[in-house]
Amino acid sequence: MPKYIPFLKAKANEFGAIKALGNTQKELIAPFFDLPLKKDMTGAVLKKVIDGAARKFALNMKGIPEYFVDDYDIPDNLIINGKQGYDYFAECMLAESLNFNPVVGLDRTAARQSCVFGAAIRKTAKNRRIALRVTADDLNDYRLVRSEILDLIRQGEGIYDRWVLVIDNRVCLNVNAATRATQISNFCSAAYADYAYEGIVITGSSLPPVIGDILATNNEIHFPRNEISIYNLATKSILGAKVFFGDYTVVSPDYSDSDIEPQNMLNVTAPKVLYSYDHNHYIVRGGSLKSHARGFKQYNDIAARIVAQPFFRHNFSVGDLFLADKALGNGSTVMPGSILKPTINSHITYMVSIL
Numbered sequence: 001m002p003k004y005i006p007f008l009k010a011k012a013n014e015f016g017a018i019k020a021l022g023n024t025q026k027e028l029i030a031p032f033f034d035l036p037l038k039k040d041m042t043g044a045v046l047k048k049v050i051d052g053a054a055r056k057f058a059l060n061m062k063g064i065p066e067y068f069v070d071d072y073d074i075p076d077n078l079i080i081n082g083k084q085g086y087d088y089f090a091e092c093m094l095a096e097s098l099n100f101n102p103v104v105g106l107d108r109t110a111a112r113q114s115c116v117f118g119a120a121i122r123k124t125a126k127n128r129r130i131a132l133r134v135t136a137d138d139l140n141d142y143r144l145v146r147s148e149i150l151d152l153i154r155q156g157e158g159i160y161d162r163w164v165l166v167i168d169n170r171v172c173l174n175v176n177a178a179t180r181a182t183q184i185s186n187f188c189s190a191a192y193a194d195y196a197y198e199g200i201v202i203t204g205s206s207l208p209p210v211i212g213d214i215l216a217t218n219n220e221i222h223f224p225r226n227e228i229s230i231y232n233l234a235t236k237s238i239l240g241a242k243v244f245f246g247d248y249t250v251v252s253p254d255y256s257d258s259d260i261e262p263q264n265m266l267n268v269t270a271p272k273v274l275y276s277y278d279h280n281h282y283i284v285r286g287g288s289l290k291s292h293a294r295g296f297k298q299y300n301d302i303a304a305r306i307v308a309q310p311f312f313r314h315n316f317s318v319g320d321l322f323l324a325d326k327a328l329g330n331g332s333t334v335m336p337g338s339i340l341k342p343t344i345n346s347h348i349t350y351m352v353s354i355l
Helices: 012-019 023-027 043-060 085-095 110-115 119-124 142-155 177-194 226-235 262-268 295-307 318-327 340-354
Strands: 004-009 032-034 068-070 103-105 129-135 162-171 199-205 219-224 243-247 272-277 280-285
Touching: 004 012, 004 199, 004 340, 012 043, 012 340, 023 340, 043 085, 068 103, 068 129, 085 110, 085 119, 110 142, 129 142, 142 177, 162 177, 162 226, 177 199, 177 226, 199 226, 226 243, 272 295, 272 340, 280 295, 295 318, 318 340
Parallel strands: 004 032, 004 243, 032 068, 103 129, 129 162, 162 199, 199 243
Antiparallel strands: 219 280, 272 280
16 A cells, blocks of 8 residues: 555546656555546536546556546446446546556445446456545444445455545544544444455545635635544554545545636636645635736746745645746746646645655
């Protein structure tokens, strides 16, 4: 198992951030990808998403020893060519000569669960490793979900012998860290008594899907990362199992593509940049891209503010070099989308260095 598990959407910026990592960093992570949900998702739309994602995995994941892929956000009832969507994804990955670690979770349809044990996914699961993903709603009482979990493990006998338990806190901004850590500890201890999981991953994010919920325009904040507090408290009392840290980098797990019409986007979009240090996100937010005097050049101003901070990591990663370059006003115009690749890259490089 790796040092760190970044949780990412299977989208262009996230793939670009991974591709730009150094070889050492690539060897120390096991990314966990979620296929992205699109507005008004249909089987035809999902097919395009999966076709594109499979190609991006082929182009960008060289040097990454292994990774997980889930369809957590995708409705289980979407069918592609008569197959469940996750099954179709496995076929696309096989066509690209790729393998991945599959994921099961609780409260998913029987068709979604069973396809993980079917032919297409068996062929892709070369590492015989599989993740069982549970969320906060599942943590209240292990006994309520015990039979479902053990049934999944039984179905995997002879197919998967490396089970990883993923505790996904999702957005944990207003969660009491001590209370949640106790829930996690109790759940994991009971689960580990039933089955010797290869590892336990604890992940989450303090970032809400709408940044305006925590930061007004033309402001900055040093924002505590509650997911780190939860992890540190939980690991103190989980005995026997290997526990690994995961997070959603600088993107909220509940973020989705905006429903705003493209022609109105500039009216409501304000630049924001997140930079991680210690147990915090340093977040700087500008004003409306359309009405602010500096427009898109606000990204350069924000980069200059970040670079001037005592915790800025000079020459540390491709992402840090990007921010330093933009602080000087160099290169092409920074866009709301193009800032994600370097800041995700910077975050992953930093987390690998401290774990």
